[in-house]
Amino acid sequence: MAEVKQLPTRKQVSPELTWDLTPIYHDQKAFEQAFEAVSSQIDQLPALQGELKNGPKSLLKVIEGILSAIRPAEKLYVYASLKHDQDTSNAINQALSGRTQMLMTRLGSNIAWFEPELLAIDRQTLEDWLKNAPELKPYVHYLRTITDERDHVLTPAAEKLLAQAGDALNASSDTFSVLNDADLEFPAVEDNDGNSVQLSQGIYDQLIQSTKPEVRQMAFKQLYAVYHQFRHTFASTLMGNVKTHNFLAKAHHYSDARQAAMGVNHIPVSVFDALVTSVNEHLPLLHRYVALRKQILKLPELHMYDLYTPITGEPKLSYSFEQAKEEALKALAVLGPDYLDHVKEAFNSRWIDVVENKGKRSGAYSSGMYDTSPYILLNWQDNLESLFTLVHEMGHSMHSYYTTHNQPYQYGDYSIFVAEIASTTNETLLTDYLLKTYPDKQVQAYVLNHYLDGFKGTVFRQTQFAEFEHFVHEQDGAGHPLTADFLSQHYLQLNQKYYGDAVISDPEIADEWSRIPHFYYNYYVYQYATGFAAANTLASRILSGDENKRAAYLNYLKSGSSDYPIQVMQKAGVDMTKTDYLDQAFAQFEKRLDQFEKLAKSMG
Numbered sequence: 001m002a003e004v005k006q007l008p009t010r011k012q013v014s015p016e017l018t019w020d021l022t023p024i025y026h027d028q029k030a031f032e033q034a035f036e037a038v039s040s041q042i043d044q045l046p047a048l049q050g051e052l053k054n055g056p057k058s059l060l061k062v063i064e065g066i067l068s069a070i071r072p073a074e075k076l077y078v079y080a081s082l083k084h085d086q087d088t089s090n091a092i093n094q095a096l097s098g099r100t101q102m103l104m105t106r107l108g109s110n111i112a113w114f115e116p117e118l119l120a121i122d123r124q125t126l127e128d129w130l131k132n133a134p135e136l137k138p139y140v141h142y143l144r145t146i147t148d149e150r151d152h153v154l155t156p157a158a159e160k161l162l163a164q165a166g167d168a169l170n171a172s173s174d175t176f177s178v179l180n181d182a183d184l185e186f187p188a189v190e191d192n193d194g195n196s197v198q199l200s201q202g203i204y205d206q207l208i209q210s211t212k213p214e215v216r217q218m219a220f221k222q223l224y225a226v227y228h229q230f231r232h233t234f235a236s237t238l239m240g241n242v243k244t245h246n247f248l249a250k251a252h253h254y255s256d257a258r259q260a261a262m263g264v265n266h267i268p269v270s271v272f273d274a275l276v277t278s279v280n281e282h283l284p285l286l287h288r289y290v291a292l293r294k295q296i297l298k299l300p301e302l303h304m305y306d307l308y309t310p311i312t313g314e315p316k317l318s319y320s321f322e323q324a325k326e327e328a329l330k331a332l333a334v335l336g337p338d339y340l341d342h343v344k345e346a347f348n349s350r351w352i353d354v355v356e357n358k359g360k361r362s363g364a365y366s367s368g369m370y371d372t373s374p375y376i377l378l379n380w381q382d383n384l385e386s387l388f389t390l391v392h393e394m395g396h397s398m399h400s401y402y403t404t405h406n407q408p409y410q411y412g413d414y415s416i417f418v419a420e421i422a423s424t425t426n427e428t429l430l431t432d433y434l435l436k437t438y439p440d441k442q443v444q445a446y447v448l449n450h451y452l453d454g455f456k457g458t459v460f461r462q463t464q465f466a467e468f469e470h471f472v473h474e475q476d477g478a479g480h481p482l483t484a485d486f487l488s489q490h491y492l493q494l495n496q497k498y499y500g501d502a503v504i505s506d507p508e509i510a511d512e513w514s515r516i517p518h519f520y521y522n523y524y525v526y527q528y529a530t531g532f533a534a535a536n537t538l539a540s541r542i543l544s545g546d547e548n549k550r551a552a553y554l555n556y557l558k559s560g561s562s563d564y565p566i567q568v569m570q571k572a573g574v575d576m577t578k579t580d581y582l583d584q585a586f587a588q589f590e591k592r593l594d595q596f597e598k599l600a601k602s603m604g
């Protein structure tokens with residue numbers, strides 16, 4: 001048996017590998033003082049009610065009053081959640097996190113009157129203020145994000161009624177989670193070593209990547225047998241959820257659920273349509289990649305359960321964290337000296353919590369707020385995958401850094417639609433750097449396939465999900481009952497269209513829709529695909545060496561939420577309402593697929 005590695009406790013980790021949170025609050029006492037001050041500030045907020053209509057000066061006073069409470073509250077919240085994540089078993093930190101969550105809830109309910117009261121101001125009067133009152137200038141876009149949705153906001157009484165129905169309207173989605181995460185029981189299957197293991201979602205993710213075909217086949221068949229048994233219940237929870245989206249969209253005077261979901265960020269539906277059209281045109285590239293998989297794996301038949309097993313061995317590249325920092329700096333050098341200076345600042349000022357310890361939250365993220373550094377949580381391993389994670393999270397942190405240093409507080413964050421673009425651009429730059437730097441065939445094959453797999457999982461697969469999601473909302477809108485058979489039949493067709501003839505469309509895959517939590521997110525997944533493709537195109541622009549293109553990219557990082565996401569990206573050089581940026585991303589995919597094909601042939 002392999003030796004079981006013991007994780008250090010939080011106290012045993014050497015301080016230079018932990019993040020330094022003392023610049024946020026020097027000690028517990030400082031936190032408590034801030035907490036008390038914010039708490040009484042929050043209590044004052046309802047007193048601002050009723051003043052908005054008195055004119056631009058009153059409006060300004062209220063906005064600033066509200067933001068001056070949100071800002072320090074957010075700081076308390078971020079501090080407590082970082083503390084909590086560094087050791088989730090620490091009872092003191094658990095309490096901090098619980099207290100700040102309650103503080104945020106109290107804050108939310110103490111300012112709930114603001115939007116309805118703002119929208120109750122006569123349309124023309126408010127428009128006049130926004131155009132002419134100099135004191136409101138810094139807040140014009142901030143207020144527009146509320147007033148632009150005016151036609152979709154109901155009377156305060158109607159909004160209150162809908163809010164009260166919220167729990168009931170979410171019941172289908174909640175039932176899905178309970179069934180999927182808690183109640184479903186899976187049988188035992190064999191793992192790689194021939195041991196019997198109880199199947200779970202987590203174990204399935206491991207076994208489906210097994211290098212032994214019989215192991216992944218069994219995991220696949222057993223998992224889907226369970227889902228098949230509950231397909232009518234899953235169809236019912238999905239249908240209930242779709243009906244909620246369609247109902248709320250109609251109630252708020254949107255033409256459909258898609259327009260409602262995308263309208264929040266002012267993303268035109270043409271962005272969604274451009275994605276689906278372009279991906280469909282380029283499906284032959286996915287078919288080619290899948291066929292290559294079959295060839296490399298030397299399988300007589302390629303099944304749906306063969307799509308996740310690695311087709312290249314692990315590269316002989318291993319990095320200590322110190323070496324990885326050097327590599328990251330070299331890979332990101334194309335972003336210019338200013339960008340690199342801030343990356344160095346992140347390394348040298350302890351913004352990163354590097355290694356795993358007992359109780360530390362798993363995975364990786366970048367987090368912070370306007371008045372803190374953009375911290376990074378990692379669970380470092382000495383491999384190439386961790387280097388990719390490091391530059392990814394650094395992309396988020398630099399985005400936050402540039403935004404908070406170039407925008408006022410009210411525009412000091414950014415939406416999900418643009419967030420993953422900054423991180424994925426960095427990964428793409430690392431891919432380019434590795435391919436240029438390491439001629440070793442094993443490394444080249446690994447890096448190329450890492451890219452191709454990422455593209456497959458993000459651009460192709462998420463668009464497949466987006467297409468399905470849109471189909472079910474439209475069908476329900478047209479009065480078609482979403483039965484399990486109807487859903488499975490359509491899903492199977494869609495799956496065949498995406499993966500093509502090289503893969504056997506196993507009947508089990510028809511039920512895949514039943515286990516995808518993202519179908520409950522309300523038009524969320526398309527953003528993974530658009531973000532990945534935009535990042536590809538932006539990375540190519542940066543690598544062209546054109547100063548202006550690089551400056552346009554940095555300008556996007558500096559924009560925060562000072563404008564709507566589509567406009568921010570347009571200024572960076574990518575028009576996401578058109579298909580050009582997608583065509584460019586597919587051209588890159590094709591080029592790397594060519595390279596990988598050639599390499600695979602030469603390696604036998």
Ligand SMILES: [Zn+2]
Nearest residue numbers: 392396420423
């Ligand atoms: Zn990310």
